[in-house]
Amino acid sequence: MSGKVKQKSSATAADSSTQSINEKILKECHTLYIDPDNGLVKIAESLGLTLLAPRKKISVLLIGNHSAGKSSFINWYVEEKVQRTGVAIETQGFSIVTSGRKRESLTGNATLHLYPHFEPLRQIEGVTDYLTTEISTSKQKRFNLVKFIDTPGLVDGDMQYPFDVNRAILWLGDLADLIFVFFDPIGQALCKRTLNIVEELSNDHSEIMRFYLSKADEAGDESDRQRVLMQIVQELCKRPNLNRTGFEMPTIYVPNMNQKGSSCVNQIEEVCQDIEKTINQTIQNTLNSLERDCDQIATLVEEKLQKNMKTSSENLQARFRGASFGLLGVFIPFLMLTTYLISTQQKVMKDILGENILDTLGIYLGPLARGWKAIPVQYSTYILYFIFGFTLIMLLIARYVSRTKLTLSRKEKRHLSEIREFVQNTVKKKKESLYSDYLKQSVADHDL
Template sequence: MHRENYMNALREDIVDTITKYLTPMAQRYGYSDIPLETNVKWRPMVLVIGNYSSGKSSLINEFLGAKIQDTGQAPTDDSFTVLTYDDTVPEAEGIRVVEHRDGKALLNDPEFPFSTLRKHGQRFAAHFQLKRINSPFLKNLAIIDTPGMLDSITERDRGYDYQEVIGDLAQKAGLVLVLFDAHKAGTVREAYKSIRDTLTAHTFEDRIIFVLNRIDECTTFNDLLRVYGTLCWNLSQITGRKDIPMIRMTYSANAAASSNNSAHLPSFLPLLENQREDLRQIILQTPLRRLDHLASYLEIHGERLSHYIEALQNFALEFQSFRLQKIFIGFLISLLGGGLIAFLVMMTAGIAAPNALLSVGGIGAGLIMILWMSFFQKKLDQKFRTRRLENLDTLTPVADQTRKDSWSAIRDLVGQTLRKNKGDYTLYDLKMDLFDIRQVNNVVTQKIREALSDFRGMSDHDLEEWGKDAWSVTPKKPSKL
């Protein structure tokens, strides 16, 4: 209990840091349209995707300890289903669905992190749902079951962009299981696109677990080796990597026991029980890995936001310097113009009184300066912006790979922001906010990593002592912020 409380306290501290310090700056400067904590404020999630016959629902039912999701050889469910915990009904009364909520209510409930999915439209909302289940497996995590991927289906057939939904959910998930079945170790078109493009763009490689499911349907060990080898080859072609990603092997014991061939299960299955248990433990450890992911999320967005504000500040500094130079040139031109006007008046009108000539020259200089600021200066400012935006890569130094990765992630966004508001930010505010975000990156993130490290070395006694008077795991806002 104390271990879970510590994990929850640390998770809340990280989310609180993101909410208080990163999100205000991110929305102020156009780094993000939504609060950054939206994707991480809820419980850890495991996203399960795979071909339509890969046994996703059967495996999920195995974990939950009851038949919650419909199963079958043909596509049986075309909905995205969020499976989460409910403790209002004792497990002794039987594991079952305690509450069911439809997609429209789910997308508009601030309790859940799914409001960003509203952009996918009404057709998606009609294929999105939540089930609260009193299964102890879900006590510290949630599972998202997905429609099976097909070969010939298109966005028009589904009514929403399936890949975009998968990408958004993968971004929120702490773990992504990609399932294949023994009968189709190859990949259909949607699976190929998901692995090759969608997942790589929206999540990290260490969060993706490849699973060969339904291995009980391989009649011999040689059949299993052939299927495993085929899947390895296919994945190497998709990922473009020479090293083959690790593939876990599993099956649903309940589904195998209920099949017609349950009396003739392959003799090699007992040898692979460790694989099944390993997969189960990987899923159950998602909350702990989630803490590392949250810390990484804070560090990555903190670094990118710092780099982003730095780029805006550099643009503002260059723009300010450019404007001062051109305004000074305009001032000199107006003085020369005013003097020339006074001289011409003196020569043509014969006016020799100094005060009169000074007035005429001053008026002429003022008119020239007004003309300069209202026309020439605006043209020069626009020319500067256009030229500078064409050379964005020189806006900030990118001396190492970390900076290169950061700049690659924010470069287009910096360009869009500068084109939209023309870099019209107060230089003082940019400098202060850049200082503050760097303080968060240097102080708070270090404390969070230290707390994570301490947690891994804590005994049950240590956690019990912490639980007596704990209210927070990490210190709040640095003193300088």
């Protein structure tokens, strides 16, 4: 066994190490988001921000006419007969082909359980019954980082699908990282249904769509092939939304299916390169998003702490204002009452305070006390009401202006600082190390 491994060509060995590094990067990024304790999704949610966890694999959606060779392509890529091929025009459903630990076929419900983000598919009536997942243990090519979504062959005419096939494909298109459109030379290359869906998909996804002339070995000689290609391109260009300059359509066929020994160039490697390119792009995007999401979380924390500081100082001011009005509300009435009593009840006051104090008070409060004397006796009850009213109003004002806003507890502040520290240091450091792991695969060490 070990001898066999050693005999592997160095290219294959490098390939498999690359595979595992890229796989590791996407897995670790995914975990950084979904960790139940300190995952970024949960942290962001506590700050009122919604983050989506990155996927561990890219999704490739394959669409095309019935019998265009979609399923055969998947089987060729995976190097295992996972998908049924060449079936008669019968209703086929959607099939997700993915890598895993054990060969297994899952039903629609199990599929939705495995991929919760596919759950909205349930809204399209009937689809769940025609949805399966094929798990294969294959590690060929980049299969560990790719999830293929095989779709029912499209046909024109009276064919009745037990679900809204267009709607389902459009919905899956929103999820895909790549959309492969297969046109075959013999079948109904110009199937209207296919062209309609292609046109609709290209409204939002033209940059991830790739067109291929599949089963190119069956297209006859070179001039026949050119004619077929011209025909398809012409048909596509009739559609205003699809009229793209520099329309590219590589000719591909599954190598071992070339029974007739056609000499046609096979550009199927370009398909693999496209998948590879998309994986690399996805890894870079995922790492960039990770950094951006960390920054966003740190900014939110910063804003929260700043706002809390502002609220704290506003609360302090409010308390001070409240205390001032409170004091006024007590002191002024006290002054008024005292002077009133001095001026009107001199004898009683003398008994209570003693002559000395009364004299001293008389010096300071004399002018006010004289003011009281000027007011006729019959109004004195109103004066007392006024004083009580004044006190009441001042105390109410004091209460009103001293209202404070809720601030963060010390524990909450510490928690926020910890979050900032975690995303800015721990997560970002992790991101940096993943980035250099990624770059190391293609660049020599001294360049880093």
